[in-house]
Amino acid sequence: MWMHTSCSLDFQIPVATPFLFMLRPRSGWQQWVGREQYVLSPSVSAVEFTDPFGNLCQRLVAPAGRFSVHTSVDVESAEASDTAPGAPFVEVQHLPDETIPFLLPSRFCESDRFTEMASSIGSGWAPGYDQCAAIVDYIRRTKRYTPGSGQQIISAGEVNEQTHAVCRDMAHLGIACCRALSIPARMVVGYLENLEPMDLHAWFEAYLGGRWFTFDPTQSDLQGGRVAIAYGRDAADVAIYTQFGAPVELLRMEVTVERRPAPRF
Structure with missing residues (x-):
């Protein structure tokens, strides 16, 4: 099945602040990313790297004032996670x-x-x-x-x-x-x-x-x-965001998850 997920974060930033975000799912044998959107407002330069666990991480410096991050993704995933009673211990x-x-x-x-x-x-x-x-x-x-x-x-x-x-x-x-x-x-x-x-x-x-x-x-x-x-x-x-320096205020966080028809590309 296909799922549409989104996460929106709104911050109030007192001074320019370095952030590390972890908001991009990656394709693997249990899920396939078909489409995604990642919007920073106001737009700032960001650099992405992969951490030792394979996670996609984004580095940026958020400017003072109101700063927002919005991500959305269409992912093909199973309707339920696999179970395997009796699956053996691996030495x-x-x-x-x-x-x-x-x-x-x-x-x-x-x-x-x-x-x-x-x-x-x-x-x-x-x-x-x-x-x-x-x-x-x-x-x-x-x-x-x-x-x-x-x-x-x-x-x-x-x-x-x-x-x-x-x-x-x-x-x-x-x-x-x-x-x-x-x-x-x-x-x-x-x-x-x-x-x-x-x-x-x-x-x-x-x-x-x-x-x-x-x-x-x-x-x-x-x-x-x-x-x-x-x-x-x-x-x-696995923190979805980490900020460094003076504390910042998270004004809003909104998450949505819903099934969608298979996208037509």
Whole structure:
């Protein structure tokens, strides 16, 4: 199916401010970008580069005053994410090199502190996909999904002490537990069809049986189209914008996701 997504950001900038944006999805085997638009107002010079995780990043200096960013994209994506109960655990010595960073503890996913807990959750389940599914079930049972409640980024250890969490927090906990079982896991930020309330969304992927699979503790199933924008070890790697210097005010952020007929080019 085809999806149309957009993200609009309006800022009030006190002085000329350097920004790093991460707002362009890239084509891959799970999604194909057919058309996109990226508008800066006022127009300024921007430079794009690819970070170590393959994300498309844009550098610019926003002028003082009102500054807006609008992106939209038409993407071909599946109507639901793949599931694969029984997909096997891949022994560390057989993992592709590019998955190794997603095995290690990171700033917000201190997996070295979750060995005992993850082993307990995964006990009795076949190593691999079924253990990841058990971790997701644990998070759903113990954390209430409360969109918009977490402005401050917190670590998996802090999330585990709370009874409620936002999508980013729940992904951190899932990632930490998977890595504690030597399963590569990475954070994904992007769009999810029919998300309520509509916003950018975070979930995680685990490497099993030779490929990445989607896991989302905030949803009861994996129905609905997804568009991935950025991948990383945790939230520190996938911020949709980072500004440097004096604080700026985000006046408005608006996200839309809808199905569209296949575009005619």
